Amino acid sequence: MSAVPADQKTIVAAPVLEAFARELLLAAGLPEDESAILANTLVEANLRGVDSHGVMRLPQYVRRFSRITMEPIRVVREQAAVAVLDGGHRPGQVVGVHAMRLAMEKARQTGVGFVTARHTNHFGAAAYYSMMAAREGFIGFAAATASPRIAPWGGKTPLLGNNPWSVAVPFRPGFPLVVDMALSVVAAGKIRQLAARGEQLPPGWGLDREGRPTLDPQEALKGLLMPIGGHKGVGMSLIIDWLAAGLSEGNFACDVVPLDASERPQGVCLMVAALRIDAFLEPEVYAARLEEHAARYKSSAKSDESVELVLPGELEHRTAEERRRNGIPLPAYVVNSLNAVAEELGCPARI
Numbered sequence: 001m002s003a004v005p006a007d008q009k010t011i012v013a014a015p016v017l018e019a020f021a022r023e024l025l026l027a028a029g030l031p032e033d034e035s036a037i038l039a040n041t042l043v044e045a046n047l048r049g050v051d052s053h054g055v056m057r058l059p060q061y062v063r064r065f066s067r068i069t070m071e072p073i074r075v076v077r078e079q080a081a082v083a084v085l086d087g088g089h090r091p092g093q094v095v096g097v098h099a100m101r102l103a104m105e106k107a108r109q110t111g112v113g114f115v116t117a118r119h120t121n122h123f124g125a126a127a128y129y130s131m132m133a134a135r136e137g138f139i140g141f142a143a144a145t146a147s148p149r150i151a152p153w154g155g156k157t158p159l160l161g162n163n164p165w166s167v168a169v170p171f172r173p174g175f176p177l178v179v180d181m182a183l184s185v186v187a188a189g190k191i192r193q194l195a196a197r198g199e200q201l202p203p204g205w206g207l208d209r210e211g212r213p214t215l216d217p218q219e220a221l222k223g224l225l226m227p228i229g230g231h232k233g234v235g236m237s238l239i240i241d242w243l244a245a246g247l248s249e250g251n252f253a254c255d256v257v258p259l260d261a262s263e264r265p266q267g268v269c270l271m272v273a274a275l276r277i278d279a280f281l282e283p284e285v286y287a288a289r290l291e292e293h294a295a296r297y298k299s300s301a302k303s304d305e306s307v308e309l310v311l312p313g314e315l316e317h318r319t320a321e322e323r324r325r326n327g328i329p330l331p332a333y334v335v336n337s338l339n340a341v342a343e344e345l346g347c348p349a350r351i
Contacts, residue, residue: 004332011327012351018043020349021055024338027347028062034094041093045125046328049319050180052189053125056334059341063262064121065091066345073098073117081110084248085117089265092123096142096270100129103274107138111279116243116271118250122146122259123270127180127313130168133274134176137283140168143240144270145251147258150184151224153231156211161253162187162225163240168313170277171290178313183233183240184225191217191225196333245269 004010012020021039026032038061046054071088073095078084083102087095099115106113123129126142133140146161162184169177186205194201195217206220207213214220227233237253245252250269257266277283298309335351342349 004335006332008332009329010332010335010351011329013327014043014047014324017046017055017328017330017351020338020342020351021058023347023349024058024062024342024345025065027342027345028066030065030091034091037097038091038093041097041124041128043328044128044320046330047320047323048125048127048316049323050125050127050316052187052193054328055330055338056189056193057122057124059337060259060262061091061122062341062345064259067263068265081106081112081114083115085115087117087120089119089121092121092144092266092268092270093128095120096123096129096144096272097132099270100132100140100142100272100274103272104133104136104138107274107276111276112273114271114273116248116269118245118248118267118269119265120268120270121266122268125180126164126166127168127178127316129272130166130180131176131178133272134168134170134178136274137170138274138276139170140166141273141275142166142270143244143272145241145245145253145256145268146182147256147266148254149188149225150227150234150237151207151211153227153234156207156209156224158224159254160227160234160237161241161256162227163237163244163253165236165240169290170283170287171294171311175317176313177290177294177311178316180313181228183228183237185228186225188221188225191220195221197331240271244271247271 018039021042022035025035025038042055070090073088074086076084076086095117099117103113103115123144129142130140143165146163148158149162150160151157162182164182166180171177200215201217207224208219209223241252248269251267257264277286339350
């Protein structure tokens, strides 16, 4: 198998990339329905330009899911508007989709649905699940614990996750407003991208194992991520721990297994929620209020006239439209790693 030259990008149509990802996951032993869900979540991240949570994750996923023992997802506690799931150590994306479908079902009946889950794995881009709800006319929320990469403020022991969260609100057809962020200044996946390209970190992204600022991505991956907003990011990380892990009786972030430890389930916990807008006010009134607010936001005074004021999720929406038309660009190191894993699995598919 010949490798793609390091300076070359490969453009792949989204349906082709999704089919390739599905084939790899099937070869790793995942059922067809779960392979389809996981492949779709990864390619959707690539489409939106969130490449750190796209198909570059596939090698880590297929190695994990070809090695660990998984059980069926089950409901362990339930009431009209809430539920607790045991994810059976299945892929976080599969559990996340299952949880959001259940949350929306409950919201249709009660106005709100809130679901937590324990015993799952990395669930990728949080926006996928909040946007699931927004596409169905709900306000969606999603969050998860992550392996410990952040220290208590002023400390140097990694005890907190960068615990990603997202909210999506229906706005215009095909264009929800979306906030999606981890609680570190930057996700570990973006640091991995710089490490793979042999580039330095921007200042303020990472700390070494002694809690000292570093520009070396390898040292940051061995050390600590800088929490967004300093002590405020630490507080937000704790809140997600208290809700996702605390309410599901699962692992707090300090006990979540790193994604790279592919021989063990991670023990990630997640939570999702759906709000039915018409339980609060008429959807058309809400839509008009958002349009008015967005117009004021977009037309407000700028500190730099060359800068466009964009709404949360607007740049990702544009990127997705462009990449659906023209394909998804994949750097050589991603293509080569994916093809190598396909060869390891005996899967004939190649990019």
